[in-house]
Amino acid sequence: MTGTSPATADTLARICDDKRVHIVACKARRPLSTLESLLPDAAPPRGFRAALAARIAAGQPALIAEVKKASPSKGLIRADFDPAVLARAYEAAGAACLSVLTDTPYFQGEDAYLVAARAATALPVLRKDFMLDPYQVVEARVLGADCILLIMAALDDGRAAELEALAMNLGMDVLVEVHDRAELDRALKLTSPLLGINNRNLKTLVVDVQTSIDLAAGVPADRELVCESGLDGPAVLERMMAHGMHRFLVGESLMRQADVEAATRHLLSARAPAVAE
Numbered sequence: 272m273t274g275t276s277p278a279t280a281d282t283l284a285r286i287c288d289d290k291r292v293h294i295v296a297c298k299a300r301r302p303l304s305t306l307e308s309l310l311p312d313a314a315p316p317r318g319f320r321a322a323l324a325a326r327i328a329a330g331q332p333a334l335i336a337e338v339k340k341a342s343p344s345k346g347l348i349r350a351d352f353d354p355a356v357l358a359r360a361y362e363a364a365g366a367a368c369l370s371v372l373t374d375t376p377y378f379q380g381e382d383a384y385l386v387a388a389r390a391a392t393a394l395p396v397l398r399k400d401f402m403l404d405p406y407q408v409v410e411a412r413v414l415g416a417d418c419i420l421l422i423m424a425a426l427d428d429g430r431a432a433e434l435e436a437l438a439m440n441l442g443m444d445v446l447v448e449v450h451d452r453a454e455l456d457r458a459l460k461l462t463s464p465l466l467g468i469n470n471r472n473l474k475t476l477v478v479d480v481q482t483s484i485d486l487a488a489g490v491p492a493d494r495e496l497v498c499e500s501g502l503d504g505p506a507v508l509e510r511m512m513a514h515g516m517h518r519f520l521v522g523e524s525l526m527r528q529a530d531v532e533a534a535t536r537h538l539l540s541a542r543a544p545a546v547a548e
């Protein structure tokens with residue numbers, strides 16, 4: 272176990288309740304029809320899955336590097352926070368993709384951080400937020416997102432399929448996230464191959480990297496696994512690679528380093544162990 276937090280309340284449920292209120296306010300300020308009229312001017316999608324696949328084909332770990340200022344479990348993570356500077360450091364160090372938190376109340380994120388990080392690099396960008404409504408999917412594309420996150424613990428099957436189809440129709444990739452076997456079974460009914468296993472329980476905020484190892488064993492070979500959360504150095508990446516995981520989503524451990532570029536290079540020095548003959 273790499274982190275704990277008091278399990279006094281269901282954090283994910285709280286975040287989603289507040290997000291629903293936020294979405295109503297966004298729709299009142301800028302109706303969906305207005306948002307849709309902006310789609311033709313959105314930057315063309317950069318291939319998120321393809322960027323990950325290219326790193327793996329080159330024999331490297333494929334890193335989704337997260338631009339994360341704060342979190343519900345840890346509070347403020349990085350005080351000198353400049354999304355463009357951080358994104359450039361990640362790109363220079365060899366990250367395949369970026370993840371940018373856009374939720375404000377819980378992560379001190381901003382939509383503008385996604386726009387700034389994407390403009391500063393050539394990397395594809397995941398909009399890291401709690402996607403509950405088609406409005407947010409259209410908004411993600413208007414902002415320039417190349418991929419969205421669907422958290423199975425926050426969605427019923429019908430809504431997950433609806434949001435996935437909309438995102439794909441808009442040219443984005445979809446990272447479907449699970450934390451347990453029941454969510455994995457539901458996720459496998461969706462079509463996106465990109466499947467994240469979050470080592471963080473979003474209800475209790477407890478992190479345990481064993482979660483990925485346990486769940487990965489039951490994932491069909493046609494899914495592209497992403498190991499998420501609690502990854503704090505090359506040794507843990509190598510442990511995950513030994514279990515067939517080569518895509519990684521990492522935030523806090525990199526955000527806490529003064530030299531983000533050097534820390535990212537060090538993380539990416541991880542290599543898959545040689546397979547015994």
Ligand SMILES: O=C(O)c1ccccc1NCC(=O)[C@H](O)[C@H](O)COP(=O)(O)O
Pocket residue numbers: 282283337339342343344345469471473476499500501502520521522523524
């Ligand atoms: O990070 C949190 O505390 C958190 C709380 C509630 C919902 C989601 C949360 N984080 C999202 C993520 O899972 C991570 O930002 C991402 O996987 C990177 O994790 P880490 O490397 O541990 O920062």
